[in-house]
Amino acid sequence: MDENRNSQSPMTVSPTRLSWQYVKSVGLSIVGLMLAFGSWSDTKQLSISLYHSAISNFTHNVELAQLDKLDVGNYLPFAELTFGTPQVIKTSRLIEGVQFRYHKNNKYLLTLIVKNEIIEGYIVESLMMFENLGLPGQFQPPVPFLEAFLGQQPFDKFTFPDNGLWLDTANLVYFIEQHQMGAPGLFLNVFLGYIEHERHHDTSAEMLVKLDQALIYDNMEATETSLSNFRRHQVPNLYAVSKHTGSIVAEALLTKYEFNTYF
Secondary structure, eight states, rough: OOOOEEEEEEEOOOHHHHHHHHHHHHHHHHHHHHHHHHHHHHHHHHHHHHHHHHHHHHSSSSHHHHHTTTTTTTTTTHHHHHHOOEEEEEEOOOSEEEEEEEEEOOOOOOOOETTTTEEEEEEEEEETTOOSSOOSOOOBBBBBBBBBBSSSSGGGOSSSOOOOOEEESSSSSEEEEEEETTTTTTTTTTEEEEEEEEEOHHHHHHHHHHHHHHEEEEEEHHEEEHHHHHHHHOOOOOEEEOOOOOOOOEEEEOOOHHHHHHO
């Protein structure tokens, strides 16, 4: 018997095949590491989100820190790193190219007034926290450029000059007054306001109806009496900072129907 026929010759592997197997092995390892890192990133982001959600049930630290980062002149993508994408977007009918972008959470409704991806103003409406047992009542953030907090004192405690007011009692009951801040406030306008998105049959609405009627009939005495009465009793639940006048801020406010539909 021929031993050479029955003996098996040793297997040889080409260098090219070895190189390919090595590259393939390294490639799969890298993919595995990338997947693991992606899972860790998702887990980390989820953990941060859950932590912020838990903290928000007992303090306002997260929301106050968010609003503290916001300024007129911010680049929109920078702001969206903090506030995310808006739930609703509307366009202005008064100024071409201006958008109103609405971000709502459990404590406030934020409206960004944006043109060419630059924030030209913003509105913060404090919301009632009926569902939050840890923090009942109303969110009370500090008002920019003023040594005051929203929802803690009536309009008449703000003593700086009034530079105009806007109100309505039809599709939405609201009242806003404009204050020009000059150099200390970067020549921006600061607005204080009251809005009734979450309130029903409020006596403030009745006072505003009287003020509205006095303005319509140009009754100066009744206007002064109604305005003084409203400012003495009503606490603001809204503030705004903008380079625009009150007409744009008023246009940015959602009607009660829009608010209930979108949110």
